[in-house]
Amino acid sequence: MEAIATTLKKAKRIAVLTGAGVSTASGIPDFRSAGGIWEQDRSREYYMSSDYFHEHPVDFWKKYKDIFQIKLVGNYQPNEVHAFLHELEDNGKEVPIITQNVDGLHEKAGNNRIIEYHGSLTTATCPTCGTQYGFSHVMEHETPRCTTTYGSHLCNDILKPDIVLFGDPITQHDKAEAIIDLADVLLVLGTSLFVMPFNFLPDYAKYQRNLPTILINREPTAKDELFDYVVHDNLTQVIQKIKQSM
Known part of the structure; x- marks a missing residue:
């Protein structure tokens, strides 16, 4: 701990x-570790x-809201791990975060630079016109x-959530590597490093x-x-132990 x-x-x-393990202390289930949600039901993928x-x-939206417990997203709050990363920034360090998490808690915690590698549960976008909507509209x-509305025409297309679904391309990988290019150290927290290509970042x-x-x-x-x-x-x-040693 002292060396770290x-x-x-x-x-x-x-x-x-960061991965799902960072958010479990906030009450959000771990999706991929032993006993996690994806392990319980492979059909969710x-x-x-x-x-x-x-x-x-x-039907997608019905299952999406159920699987991600979307109605609870607004109730989750940052925990001690999120706060620690913010404290590092308060101490004058640059702490860009590349997160697999889609819960928006790093943003709630006040971190300045966040790449949401797999997107966010808190917004959704129209596939036709590109208009983005917030969490309240999704829940209503x-x-x-x-x-x-365009003139007298209502778009009315079904929104697509702003998370990376299975089969979607990853668009943030180059930005993540660019962050690592400027770093002095890589700190990996609470992830099984199972999902590609996110798990290539430590190799890089x-x-x-x-x-x-x-x-x-x-x-x-x-x-x-x-x-x-x-x-x-x-x-x-x-x-907590690392903070005591710092």
């Missing part, structure tokens, strides 16, 4: 990768696909539609940029050997 604390204390720019949205948009309608940091690398996750990952420091433990408790 020293590494973070010396760094001016800390690139952070089929229903949360771009193909299913285009073929069955009304069982199947949210576009209300934009280690082999292309030769950065010091830190992984803190509840369980081992297939990428553990890439990291200089690895901790398998409760993330909140580990962060």
Whole structure:
């Protein structure tokens, strides 16, 4: 813990990768670790696909709101891990965050630079005209539609949530690598590093940029050997110990 604390204390720019484990202390279920939601029902990947949205948009929205417990999103609040990353910024460090999470909690916590690698649950966009709608509009309608009017014509297309569905392209990877290019250290928190191409980012940091690398996750990952420091433990408790050492 002291070595990790020293590494973070010396760094001016800390690139952070975060996954579902960062949000579990806020009450949000872990989707991919043992016993997570995706493990419980593999068919969810089929229903949360771009193909299913285009073929069955009304049923898609019903399942989407159920699977992601969308009605609860507005009630979740940042936890101690989110607060720690914000505190690093308050201490004068640059702490860009590249997150797999779609819950918007890093933004709620006040972090200045966030790349939502897989998008966000808090907004949805019209596939036809590109108008974006906020969380309240999504929740007001069982199947949210576009209300934009062109002259006398109402768009009325069914909105697509602003998350990366299975089958959608990843558009943020180059931006994520650009952040790592400028970093002094890579800090990876609460992710199984299972999903591609997100899980290539630690390889990039280690082999292309030769950065010091830190992984803190509840369980081992297939990428553990890439990291200089690895901790398998409760993330909140580990962060508390690191803060004490800083």
